[in-house]
Amino acid sequence: MSTTSLPPTPHSTPGVTFADPWSAQAKRADQGERPLIYVNGKIVPKGQAMVSVYDHGLLYGDGVFEGIRVYRGNIFLLKQHMDRMWRCAEAIRLTIPISRDEMVKVLRECIQVNGKSDAYIRLIVSRGAGTLGLDPRRCPVAGVICIVDDISLFPAEMYEKGMRVVVANRPKTPAACLDPRIKSLNYLNNILAKCEAIDHGCHEVVMLNTDGFVTEGSGDNIFYFKGGVLHTPPSDAGLLEGCTRAFVMQRLAPALGFKVVEKNFRLDELLAADEIFLTGSAAEIISVTQIDQHDGKVITKTNVISKGEGPLTKRLRAKFREIVTGDPVPEE
Numbered sequence: 482m483s484t485t486s487l488p489p490t491p492h493s494t495p496g497v498t499f500a501d502p503w504s505a506q507a508k509r510a511d512q513g514e515r516p517l518i519y520v521n522g523k524i525v526p527k528g529q530a531m532v533s534v535y536d537h538g539l540l541y542g543d544g545v546f547e548g549i550r551v552y553r554g555n556i557f558l559l560k561q562h563m564d565r566m567w568r569c570a571e572a573i574r575l576t577i578p579i580s581r582d583e584m585v586k587v588l589r590e591c592i593q594v595n596g597k598s599d600a601y602i603r604l605i606v607s608r609g610a611g612t613l614g615l616d617p618r619r620c621p622v623a624g625v626i627c628i629v630d631d632i633s634l635f636p637a638e639m640y641e642k643g644m645r646v647v648v649a650n651r652p653k654t655p656a657a658c659l660d661p662r663i664k665s666l667n668y669l670n671n672i673l674a675k676c677e678a679i680d681h682g683c684h685e686v687v688m689l690n691t692d693g694f695v696t697e698g699s700g701d702n703i704f705y706f707k708g709g710v711l712h713t714p715p716s717d718a719g720l721l722e723g724c725t726r727a728f729v730m731q732r733l734a735p736a737l738g739f740k741v742v743e744k745n746f747r748l749d750e751l752l753a754a755d756e757i758f759l760t761g762s763a764a765e766i767i768s769v770t771q772i773d774q775h776d777g778k779v780i781t782k783t784n785v786i787s788k789g790e791g792p793l794t795k796r797l798r799a800k801f802r803e804i805v806t807g808d809p810v811p812e813e
């Protein structure tokens with residue numbers, strides 16, 4: 482293998498030498514500094530993976546990202562993740578400095594050099610280094626980072642027992658301000674909602690929009706079953722169009738004969754559900770069995786949805802696991 486198989490980026494300017502990913506240095510790093518990370522045209526050990534402090538991704542959360550799963554060496558729903566990344570970049574007027582084919586090559590190289598077959602990919606395109614001002618025109622070249630690492634899932638027993646979540650008092654950022662369909666590096670709204678979960682000993686929150694309709698979790702989409710029918714909010718409620726969400730709606734639910742309804746609903750409707758679950762690339766499909774409410778200090782209401790993971794969620798999750806452990810794992 483040689484560096485020539487690595488997509489050059491505009492950072493690979495003539496006269497500047499970058500680390501050879503398969504150099505003695507990188508090989509030495511294999512022993513202690515895993516994973517090897519792609520940063521702006523080179524693959525370097527984790528401890529050397531750095532960006533400029535003038536990068537607007539760092540200064541302003543100006544950029545986009547993806548979280549992707551690798552199962553059995555395949556990049557699950559690769560096409561959907563690439564589609565979303567390009568769509569989101571365009572929405573924030575960010576030009577991705579390498580082609581889609583080159584990006585896919587970067588992902589595969591990172592999987593390969595790290596010897597992973599099951600992993601999580603964090604792909605970032607930042608506005609790049611500029612000045613201290615906001616003006617994105619002062620950032621001539623966007624930055625690309627690809628991290629392939631192990632995935633830390635929720636505890637295994639949580640998938641059977643189900644998860645307790647809390648309703649966030651902080652509403653979702655309205656689409657007119659910053660469309661939640663854009664998977665931007667600016668996740669403060671989600672992080673502060675997640676802090677509400679942490680404050681009350683939960684892993685996740687249910688976020689409502691400013692009109693009181695249910696949107697999603699801080700890092701997952703939400704579904705509920707009522708009378709055997711699957712429901713989920715539409716993306717214009719203010720949520721990320723999750724790749725796992727679409728996979729559930731377009732592939733899993735039809736395969737199992739479940740009808741899917743996309744509609745706006747409020748908390749009371751959610752609380753009357755038979756079963757609730759969350760979806761995401763990291764979490765996959767995880768049941769929610771209790772939804773609590775709080776007043777900023779203490780839990781004021783406890784709502785039990787089901788005792789453990791419900792039977793329909795179990796069937797969906799089993800189908801999901803069958804596909805991601807099967808052959809071939811779908812890349813689209």
Ligand SMILES: Cc1ncc(COP(=O)(O)O)c(C=O)c1O
Nearest residue numbers: 700701702721723724725761762
């Ligand atoms: C806010 C939010 N919603 C939903 C999701 C689930 O999306 P996906 O299934 O593409 O991982 C994520 C995951 O990144 C997220 O951050």
